[in-house]
Amino acid sequence: MGFWKSLWRWPPRWRWLLIPLGGWLALLMGMVAWAGFNGVMHATSTNEFCYGCHIGTDTVVEEYQASAHFSNEHGVAATCADCHIPHEFVPKLITKAKATADVYHQLVGTINLENFESHRGEMAEAIWRDMASNDSRACRTCHDPTRWEPALQSVRAQNSHNPTFWQEKGMTCIDCHRGVAHRLPR
Ligand code: HEC
Ligand code: HEC
Numbered sequence: 001m002g003f004w005k006s007l008w009r010w011p012p013r014w015r016w017l018l019i020p021l022g023g024w025l026a027l028l029m030g031m032v033a034w035a036g037f038n039g040v041m042h043a044t045s046t047n048e049f050c051y052g053c054h055i056g057t058d059t060v061v062e063e064y065q066a067s068a069h070f071s072n073e074h075g076v077a078a079t080c081a082d083c084h085i086p087h088e089f090v091p092k093l094i095t096k097a098k099a100t101a102d103v104y105h106q107l108v109g110t111i112n113l114e115n116f117e118s119h120r121g122e123m124a125e126a127i128w129r130d131m132a133s134n135d136s137r138a139c140r141t142c143h144d145p146t147r148w149e150p151a152l153q154s155v156r157a158q159n160s161h162n163p164t165f166w167q168e169k170g171m172t173c174i175d176c177h178r179g180v181a182h183r184l185p186r
């Protein structure tokens, strides 16, 4: 009995404090990691971040800056991320993870001002497919058809926005509205 007892002695009382202390430390480290993660997620969603690579290698930034989605009479604008990065947590993570491949392409110069037009078609097609498959989710975060006033829209828009006209055909925003921020591929 004396032998077993010598293996385990209750620690002095003050050491019990270390247990909650460990808990607080773990919590603190978790908070710092979470803040860092959010910081990275945020920093990689700014226009400046996108400009860093897309100015000088293609012409999408300049075209966006000439569009109504960059500036208009209301001063309400869409950022690159608003249209290209999902808001929902998991799809956002997937998009960001996939985009890390672009770092490689940027470094080796896969796309440049000379060959951009010849690659543009494939990239646009992929984006259109994606938007058609998610019912133009990105567009709908700002444009909500349950809130627009048809009477204030042009006659052409009113005719086309009649839901029975397009929902029955399985159409979505991107089927009619391409090139809303960039020139269309040739
Ligand atoms: C590290 C450089 C870099 C940064 C930063 C960057 N891109 Fe790109 N991006 C590229 C390259 C290079 C390509 C061409 C991809 C390829 O060659 O496959 C590309 C392609 C794209 C495409 C078309 C193909 C696709 O994957 O859908 C979109 C859309 C795009 N980028 C949007 C953005 C947005 C939005 C941002 C900012 C949140 C951004 N990019 C930031 C380098 C970058
Ligand atoms: C971050 C919010 C936001 C997102 C996301 C967004 N838009 Fe817009 N959209 C706007 C604003 C703001 C205007 C300008 C309204 C004005 O001119 O007063 C606009 C204007 C438009 C116009 C009319 C002007 C033009 O360029 O022809 C169309 C069409 C349009 N958006 C379609 C789309 C489509 C399609 C998508 C998805 C690919 C989309 N929008 C995504 C906010 C957004």
Ligand code: HEC
Pocket (backbone or CB within 6 Å): 136, 139, 140, 143, 144, 145, 152, 153, 154, 156, 157, 160, 161, 166, 171, 172, 173, 174, 175, 176, 177
């Ligand atoms: C069947 C084709 C079609 C579909 C689908 C469609 N639109 Fe349109 N939209 C149009 C046409 C045509 C116009 C008028 C363009 C013009 O007058 O130059 C228009 C105009 C607009 C405008 C500008 C309104 C104005 O009067 O200034 C916005 C914003 C817009 N659409 C957003 C959307 C969004 C968001 C969706 C998806 C929820 C969508 N549209 C679905 C065809 C469509």
Ligand code: HEC
Pocket (backbone or CB within 6 Å): 047, 050, 051, 054, 058, 060, 061, 064, 069, 078, 079, 080, 081, 082, 083, 084, 120, 121, 123, 124, 127, 128, 177, 178, 179, 180, 181, 182, 183, 184, 185
């Ligand atoms: C209003 C939504 C919207 C905004 C804002 C927007 N894009 Fe796009 N982007 C699109 C759509 C839709 C396409 C698919 C082609 C098309 O319809 O123009 C596209 C295509 C692209 C492509 C593929 C090449 C091409 O032209 O098809 C790249 C690269 C790209 N965008 C990057 C960016 C960057 C970088 C920004 C910010 C400077 C940005 N986009 C802002 C909607 C947007």
